[in-house]
Amino acid sequence: MNMGSFTQQFLQQIINGLSLGSIYSLIALGYTMIYGIIKLINFAHGDIYMLGAFIGFVATTKFQMSFLPALILAMVGAGLAGIIIERIAYRPMRNAPRIAVLITAIGVSFFLEYTMILIATPQPRTFPAVFSPTVYHFAGLVVNNQQILILVSALLLMAGLTYIVNHTKAGQAMRAVSFDPDAARLMGINIDRIISMTFALGSALAAAAGVLVGIYYNSIDPLMGTMPGLKAFIAAVVGGIGILPGAMMGGLIMGLVEAMVSGFFSSTFRDAAAFAILIIILLYKPSGLLGKNVKEKV
Amino acid sequence: MQTGKKLLAILCLGTMLAGAVTGCGKSGSSAKEIKIGGNLEMTGTGASYGKSSQNGIKLAIEKINGQGGVLGKKLALSVADNKSEAAEATNAMQKLISQDKVVAVIGPSISSCVIATTAVNAGAKVLDISPLGTNPKVTVDQNGKTRAYNFRTCFIDPFQGTVMAKFVKDTLKAKKVAILVDNSSDYSKGLAQYFEETFTKNGGTIVAKESFLQKDTDFKATLTKIQATNPDMIYVPAYYQEVGLIVKQARELGITVPMAGGDGWDSAKMPEIAGKAALNKTFFSSLYSPEDNTPMNKEFVAAYEKAYNEKPDVFAALSYDSTLLIAEALKKAGEVNSAKVAAAMAEIKGLEGVSGKVTFDAQHNPVKSAFIIEYKDGKQSFKTKIEPK
Numbered sequence: 001m002n003m004g005s006f007t008q009q010f011l012q013q014i015i016n017g018l019s020l021g022s023i024y025s026l027i028a029l030g031y032t033m034i035y036g037i038i039k040l041i042n043f044a045h046g047d048i049y050m051l052g053a054f055i056g057f058v059a060t061t062k063f064q065m066s067f068l069p070a071l072i073l074a075m076v077g078a079g080l081a082g083i084i085i086e087r088i089a090y091r092p093m094r095n096a097p098r099i100a101v102l103i104t105a106i107g108v109s110f111f112l113e114y115t116m117i118l119i120a121t122p123q124p125r126t127f128p129a130v131f132s133p134t135v136y137h138f139a140g141l142v143v144n145n146q147q148i149l150i151l152v153s154a155l156l157l158m159a160g161l162t163y164i165v166n167h168t169k170a171g172q173a174m175r176a177v178s179f180d181p182d183a184a185r186l187m188g189i190n191i192d193r194i195i196s197m198t199f200a201l202g203s204a205l206a207a208a209a210g211v212l213v214g215i216y217y218n219s220i221d222p223l224m225g226t227m228p229g230l231k232a233f234i235a236a237v238v239g240g241i242g243i244l245p246g247a248m249m250g251g252l253i254m255g256l257v258e259a260m261v262s263g264f265f266s267s268t269f270r271d272a273a274a275f276a277i278l279i280i281i282l283l284y285k286p287s288g289l290l291g292k293n294v295k296e297k298v
Numbered sequence: 299m300q301t302g303k304k305l306l307a308i309l310c311l312g313t314m315l316a317g318a319v320t321g322c323g324k325s326g327s328s329a330k331e332i333k334i335g336g337n338l339e340m341t342g343t344g345a346s347y348g349k350s351s352q353n354g355i356k357l358a359i360e361k362i363n364g365q366g367g368v369l370g371k372k373l374a375l376s377v378a379d380n381k382s383e384a385a386e387a388t389n390a391m392q393k394l395i396s397q398d399k400v401v402a403v404i405g406p407s408i409s410s411c412v413i414a415t416t417a418v419n420a421g422a423k424v425l426d427i428s429p430l431g432t433n434p435k436v437t438v439d440q441n442g443k444t445r446a447y448n449f450r451t452c453f454i455d456p457f458q459g460t461v462m463a464k465f466v467k468d469t470l471k472a473k474k475v476a477i478l479v480d481n482s483s484d485y486s487k488g489l490a491q492y493f494e495e496t497f498t499k500n501g502g503t504i505v506a507k508e509s510f511l512q513k514d515t516d517f518k519a520t521l522t523k524i525q526a527t528n529p530d531m532i533y534v535p536a537y538y539q540e541v542g543l544i545v546k547q548a549r550e551l552g553i554t555v556p557m558a559g560g561d562g563w564d565s566a567k568m569p570e571i572a573g574k575a576a577l578n579k580t581f582f583s584s585l586y587s588p589e590d591n592t593p594m595n596k597e598f599v600a601a602y603e604k605a606y607n608e609k610p611d612v613f614a615a616l617s618y619d620s621t622l623l624i625a626e627a628l629k630k631a632g633e634v635n636s637a638k639v640a641a642a643m644a645e646i647k648g649l650e651g652v653s654g655k656v657t658f659d660a661q662h663n664p665v666k667s668a669f670i671i672e673y674k675d676g677k678q679s680f681k682t683k684i685e686p687k
Binding site: 009012013016017020117121122123124126129133135137142144213217218219223224226227258259260261262263264266267268270271 | 340341342345346349481508509510511513515516518519520522523526539542543546550551552567570571573
């Protein structure tokens with residue numbers, strides 16, 4: 001144990017912060033995509049993340065799947081759940097006041113949490129060790145293969161998403177719908193299908209985060225989505241809600257700030273710092289770090 | 299005419315309802331069974347505690363009913379879920395007392411939940427016994443006065459913190475200790491406070507004091523900070539769900555020093571969450587060991603294994619003893635009267651349970667011995683026993 005030097009401690013905290021932050025980023029992406037397209041803060045998003053973790057859990061324990069198939073199954077499963085939730089709970093509310101849809105989202109969140117408690121019992125489950133943890137030491141720093149896995153998977157998924165949104169026809173349609181749904185419809189875009197697709201993509205990313213967290217912390221439970229969901233929401237707002245690179249950046253900032261605050265000040269202030277960032281951003285740059293100030297037409 | 303008819307109808311309906319309500323009340327009190335309430339952690343972070351408690355209480359009730367019950371009546375259990383939260387524990391207590399009309403309540407086991415419920419059961423003059431609420435305030439109010447209707451089956455935090463401080467100093471020979479506390483729990487803060495007092499009084503130094511909150515999952519930042527202070531040992535008086543993750547992440551960061559905590563560490567989930575190898579060199583103070591050799595305990599362990607296919611943990615054992623204590627108090631009181639049962643409970647001396655003999659002191663705390671348990675390759679093994687002063 002020779003962790004005395006400040007630089008070493010600082011670098012170690014960056015490693016800790018990045019692995020936590022990439023999880024927040026993955027969840028925040030879903031929040032931001034859904035907000036971007038139908039202006040809904042989907043409070044059930046944290047529970048989709050939980051659902052993904054549970055699908056991954058069943059896949060690895062009951063069907064003895066290895067990491068990659070389990071991850072894909074969880075993403076597909078949660079993607080379908082996202083489509084179904086949108087179809088049943090949000091689509092009929094498409095033209096309702098926004099507050100009504102927001103309340104519906106909270107309802108969906110509780111529905112998912114307590115249905116899972118009913119099915120899986122509230123006891124925390126232990127995620128099987130899909131990877132035997134290997135610890136690498138270099139220059140006094142400690143990194144394990146799970147942290148690398150989280151970071152690499154998160155980056156790959158984000159790169160994939162960026163490609164889909166920017167370089168495919170469906171992505172172009174998504175951007176069009178988010179920009180102006182009515183004009184998009186006039187151009188012959190099937191809005192319902194694009195919205196379903198957005199939910200599927202966002203939910204799949206959250207599910208991936210769920211599986212990665214299951215492997216990393218190896219403990220999952222039906223209420224695990226509440227706090228990360230909230231933090232990811234802040235991350236999305238910090239980066240500029242509706243903006244994809246903003247969500248990634250916001251997530252990493254949140255992870256790093258939490259690690260630095262608990263590492264160099266006091267762990268008690270960690271959550272306070274996270275929420276303080278939200279307040280500061282809302283006060284001084286309400287559209288987020290990467291957001292542009294758009295004047296609302298009256 | 300029409301309004302007259304409506305009035306008559308409302309009157310009729312009112313009388314019918316009133317009849318129904320009083321009818322219900324009567325059938326509750328004239329039943330041939332005595333209801334005991336279980337204000338238990340069936341869901342939430344302490345979910346495994348509630349399940350074990352329920353198992354223990356059921357086993358005790360079966361045994362008592364098999365021997366003819368109490369006061370010629372059978373015992374029955376009604377359970378209310380407190381979701382491991384203080385606010386829900388209060389609701390559960392209200393439900394048990396006003397709807398289920400129980401004569402006495404067992405639980406909650408989480409100190410902060412019991413402290414929240416004390417006003418409810420004291421107001422209704424219903425006895426509550428907490429199997430594992432170890433914080434001093436569970437039976438004593440802020441002015442130092444004993445709560446007349448609150449008891450516990452476990453020893454209190456000062457004792458757990460003191461015992462562990464002695465063990466760490468004398469057996470582990472540690473001089474510099476870091477403390478990591480669950481800031482959302484009275485239990486955790488209580489243990490830490492008494493540990494620190496005893497440890498520094500005996501010449502030890504506390505090199506770091508950090509905290510976290512219930513349901514946190516990432517502790518690496520805090521642990522990295524603790525690591526930089528080079529402690530000989532880390533004291534983490536918290537509950538198994540977070541502790542399991544803390545031990546796992548500490549070992550991943552290369553922290554190899556012993557770690558220790560209180561009875562919140564006692565759960566079959568610990569080896570699963572932390573990993574068997576990571577748990578080596580960890581210790582906790584406990585109220586019970588299934589390896590204890592008393593005849594009564596052997597019989598209990600055998601019956602429990604037969605019924606539930608697992609070894610009883612401390613929650614099962616102490617809830618079992620809590621049920622025996624209530625039955626004894628009922629016998630002493632001679633009638634099913636909550637207030638009299640509470641008075642009788644305070645008089646109990648030397649009642650043998652599976653976790654040792656129970657005598658209540660003036661603060662309604664039992665005087666009994668403590669166990670230190672060590673995790674070895676994921677299995678709990680009995681290390682040493684520390685007697686009360």
